[in-house]
Amino acid sequence: MTRAGSMWTPSLCLRVVILALAVLHDQAHALGTSFSYSMFDGDANHETVNTLGDTTYNRTNKAYSLQGLADWAKCVRRSGEETCNSCGRLLYKHPVRMKDAKGAASSFSTNFTIAFQSSNLTYCGDGMVFFFTPSNADTSGTERASYWNLAGGRMCAFDTKENQTDFRVFAVTFDSYRNDKYNPDFDVSDGNIAVILNKNKLNASNLCLGSANITNCNFFCGNKGDFSASIDYNSTDLKLRVQFWKGSIQDKSSSTMLTDLTASHVNLANAFLKNDMFVGFSGSTFGMGLNGPNDWQGKFYEQHYIKAWEFTGGFDTSEPKSQAGLIAGIVSAVGAGIGLFCLCVCVGMKRRKRYLCHRRLAQMTTPEFEGNPGAMTYSEVRMLTKNFSPSERISSGAFGDVYKGTLPSGKILAVKRIKEGNEQGEESFLAEATSLRQIRHRNLLQLRAWSESKEGLVLVYDYMSNGSLDMWLYPSPKWTDFEPLSWPIRRSILAGVAAGLQYLHEGWVQCVLHRDIKASNIMLDENFEARLGDFGLARLVDHQKVEKTTLLAGTLGYMAPEMQHTGRATKETDLFAFGILVLEVVCGRKPLNTNPDCNLGDYVLLDSVWRAHEAGNILSVADPWILKSKPDYVREQSIEYSDEYEDYGARNYLNPEDKQSLIASILKIGLLCCLPDPSERPPMRQVNQWFQDSEEGSINLPKLSSTKPEPYQVSWSKYMSSGEATPTTQSNTFTGMGSSQSSSFAQGSFQTSMSDIFKSGR
Numbered sequence: 001m002t003r004a005g006s007m008w009t010p011s012l013c014l015r016v017v018i019l020a021l022a023v024l025h026d027q028a029h030a031l032g033t034s035f036s037y038s039m040f041d042g043d044a045n046h047e048t049v050n051t052l053g054d055t056t057y058n059r060t061n062k063a064y065s066l067q068g069l070a071d072w073a074k075c076v077r078r079s080g081e082e083t084c085n086s087c088g089r090l091l092y093k094h095p096v097r098m099k100d101a102k103g104a105a106s107s108f109s110t111n112f113t114i115a116f117q118s119s120n121l122t123y124c125g126d127g128m129v130f131f132f133t134p135s136n137a138d139t140s141g142t143e144r145a146s147y148w149n150l151a152g153g154r155m156c157a158f159d160t161k162e163n164q165t166d167f168r169v170f171a172v173t174f175d176s177y178r179n180d181k182y183n184p185d186f187d188v189s190d191g192n193i194a195v196i197l198n199k200n201k202l203n204a205s206n207l208c209l210g211s212a213n214i215t216n217c218n219f220f221c222g223n224k225g226d227f228s229a230s231i232d233y234n235s236t237d238l239k240l241r242v243q244f245w246k247g248s249i250q251d252k253s254s255s256t257m258l259t260d261l262t263a264s265h266v267n268l269a270n271a272f273l274k275n276d277m278f279v280g281f282s283g284s285t286f287g288m289g290l291n292g293p294n295d296w297q298g299k300f301y302e303q304h305y306i307k308a309w310e311f312t313g314g315f316d317t318s319e320p321k322s323q324a325g326l327i328a329g330i331v332s333a334v335g336a337g338i339g340l341f342c343l344c345v346c347v348g349m350k351r352r353k354r355y356l357c358h359r360r361l362a363q364m365t366t367p368e369f370e371g372n373p374g375a376m377t378y379s380e381v382r383m384l385t386k387n388f389s390p391s392e393r394i395s396s397g398a399f400g401d402v403y404k405g406t407l408p409s410g411k412i413l414a415v416k417r418i419k420e421g422n423e424q425g426e427e428s429f430l431a432e433a434t435s436l437r438q439i440r441h442r443n444l445l446q447l448r449a450w451s452e453s454k455e456g457l458v459l460v461y462d463y464m465s466n467g468s469l470d471m472w473l474y475p476s477p478k479w480t481d482f483e484p485l486s487w488p489i490r491r492s493i494l495a496g497v498a499a500g501l502q503y504l505h506e507g508w509v510q511c512v513l514h515r516d517i518k519a520s521n522i523m524l525d526e527n528f529e530a531r532l533g534d535f536g537l538a539r540l541v542d543h544q545k546v547e548k549t550t551l552l553a554g555t556l557g558y559m560a561p562e563m564q565h566t567g568r569a570t571k572e573t574d575l576f577a578f579g580i581l582v583l584e585v586v587c588g589r590k591p592l593n594t595n596p597d598c599n600l601g602d603y604v605l606l607d608s609v610w611r612a613h614e615a616g617n618i619l620s621v622a623d624p625w626i627l628k629s630k631p632d633y634v635r636e637q638s639i640e641y642s643d644e645y646e647d648y649g650a651r652n653y654l655n656p657e658d659k660q661s662l663i664a665s666i667l668k669i670g671l672l673c674c675l676p677d678p679s680e681r682p683p684m685r686q687v688n689q690w691f692q693d694s695e696e697g698s699i700n701l702p703k704l705s706s707t708k709p710e711p712y713q714v715s716w717s718k719y720m721s722s723g724e725a726t727p728t729t730q731s732n733t734f735t736g737m738g739s740s741q742s743s744s745f746a747q748g749s750f751q752t753s754m755s756d757i758f759k760s761g762r
Helices: 010-029 139-147 250-254 323-363 378-384 423-436 469-473 488-507 543-548 571-587 605-614 625-630 658-675 686-692 717-722 754-760
Strands: 031-037 049-053 057-060 063-065 082-090 108-117 126-133 171-175 190-197 198-206 223-234 239-246 257-263 276-288 301-315 394-396 400-406 412-418 447-451 456-462 512-513 522-524 528-531 539-541 632-636 651-653
Touching: 049 276, 049 400, 057 717, 082 301, 108 126, 108 250, 108 276, 171 223, 190 239, 190 257, 198 239, 198 257, 223 250, 223 301, 239 250, 257 717, 276 301, 378 412, 378 447, 378 456, 423 512, 469 522, 469 543, 469 571, 488 512, 488 528, 488 686, 512 571, 522 658, 571 605, 571 686, 605 658, 658 686
Parallel strands: none
Antiparallel strands: 031 301, 049 082, 057 063, 063 301, 082 276, 108 223, 108 301, 126 171, 126 276, 171 190, 190 198, 223 239, 239 257, 394 400, 400 412, 412 456, 447 456, 512 539, 522 528, 632 651
C-alpha cells in the first residue's frame, strides 16, 4: 500500500492545478442541474419531484413507490382479462437542458438506490426504467387508459406504436419479466438490465447467468433488499457506462458489481425530443383478481421503490456572462483554488494517513474482507492496539506478545507481534501467514490480516474470549469462583480439534502438519468451541511427499518417540501429540509432571494411563470432576430436531455407567493415538469418526493390547546403504492392535522411553 505522505509530488500537484483549470472551464460552459436525495421526505420533496400515475410516498421506507395504488376499483384493465395493470412515474419537477442551441447533447451522471418487493416468490413483473421524457403531465382519464395501460408491459415508458418514424427514447431498463411470447430475443431473461436507444438495444446484461435457469431465475422476485446503480454518460467521448450492485450508493466501493455495461459511439442528441427534458423513473406491474375479472380485490405482483437519487447534468440555463467577467472570474477562482489546495496538502497529509488507516480498519468488518485476509500497514496495526499499549496485552509467548485490537465497529481481534530480532520468530511468521491465509475451517483459528515491514511482523486473528484450553485445565490461583470444565465441554473440545486436524491432514489441497499440538494452542470462543491455532511451526507438505519434512519441532511431552531419532514430522507425529492432548484433557494433568514431590511413576502421564489400563481400572486416572459433574447427553436420532432444544436436537441423557464407559473409550482413543509404532496409530479420519460417534454415546473401538507395547523399533540398514541420514516412517494398514507384531522396522531398536528422557534431564 502506498503511504499517504508519499503521494503528493510536485508533478502531481501541477497536474491537479491543470485539472482544476479544465474543470472550472467545463463548469463555466456545461453542467447546470444537480440534486441529491439521500432519502426522501414526502413533505419536503413535494416542491421538487412529480409523482404521476400510481406513485405514492411510503413513510415507512422513506421512499417513493411507483406502484402504490391501493384501490383496485380504480385499476385500469383490458376488457375481459383477469389482470389489472398499474403504472407509476417519479420525475424531477424541473426540466433539465439536455441539448444546447446547436443540438449537442449534455453529459450526465446519476446514482440511485432501488428495491423490488413482491408477495409472489416465483412470479413477478414487469420492472422499472430510468429515462428522459419530454413531458411531466398528469396521466389520468383517457390518456392513462389508452397509453399507459397498453404500455404496461413496457414499464410504462415506451410507446406501443414502435413503427412510427419519430419514436425516440433513451432508457436503462431493470426488467423483472421475460416476455418470451412477443419478443424473446429482446428479453433475454426475467432478470436483465439493458440500455435502450430509440428502437435499439445497445447492450444488455443477464443477471440470471450462473443460475440453474438462465432465462427465468426470479432474480427480482420476493424481497431481495436494496440495489443501486450508477449511469455515466460522456458527451465528448460518446461513451456510456452502467454499473449495478447490491446495497446502497455508499456501498459501491466495497461491493462486487453485478453488472458493468459499457457502450461506445452513443449519441444521445437524437433521443431527446426537446432541448429541455424531464428525468426520472417509470415502472409497471400487474395483478390478478381472486375470483375472476369481476372481482379485483387481488394484489399487485410487484412494487418498485426509489430510496435515494443523485443527478448531475444538463447545460447551464442562466444568462451568459460577458467574456471579460468570465475570464476575471476564472482567474480569481484558479488563484484561490491553488492557494487553498496548497494549504490543504500541508495540513491534510497526516490527517489523510490517519483517515486511510481508519477506513481500512472499518473495511475489515465487510463480508469481502472476512473471506479474504490481506496485508495491513504497521500504522493500521498500531491504531488497532492503541500503539501496543500494555493495557491491551493479553499474553506473552516465546515468539512474541498477543494484544487485544479493537476495530472502529467495536469488533475485537487478537494481534500477535513477533519479537524484534527473533529470526525463529520471523520464520514462524512466514509459515503461519502462508498456511492460514488460504485455510478455512470452523475449528481452525482464522487469520484476518498480517503486516510484514521493517517495523515488525504482526498476525491478526479472531479474538477468542475464553482464552486457551490450558488456562481452564490449570487455572490461576487468582481466579475466584472457578468451576472446572464439565465432561460434555471437554468432549466437544476434543471433537473440534479432531475435526480441525483431519482437515489439515486430508481436507485441503495440501497436507498441513501442525507440529506443535498442545493445550495452550487450543483457543476457545464464547461458546467453548475449539479453534486450533498457532501455526508457527506448520509446514505445507504435498500429500505425496509427507515424509520429507525434516525440521525437528514440537513441545516436550507431546513429541512422538520416533522424532527423537528421525527428527521428522509426519501425520503420525501430529496424531501422537493429539493423543497426549486427549489424555491431558480427560485426566486434567500435564503430560510431564514437574512437581519434585510426585512419585517416580507419575512423571509421564502416558505411562500412568497405560498402568491404569493394564490394571483394568483406566478410570482411576480420569479427572474426578468429570466423573461427578452433570450428566452427559447424546443426540436421539429417532426424534426430529426442534427449536425446543436449539441446535442440540433432542437430548437423551447418559446414565452414570454409560458415561463412565464413554470416558474410558476416549482414554483408549488417546492410547491408540500414542502407540509407539507410528504405523499402528489410526488415521486422523478414523479418530474424527470416533469422536463423531461419541455424540451418540458409544464408540466401536478396535481391540487395544492389555499391556503397554514395546518401545518403537527402527531399521538402519537400508538407510545406511541408500546414503540417507535418517529413516522414514511407512504408512502401513492400521490394525489398532498396539502389539509388537512384525512391521517394516525389523532391525535395530530405539529403546528410550519418555520416563528416561525426563529423569535424565534431556
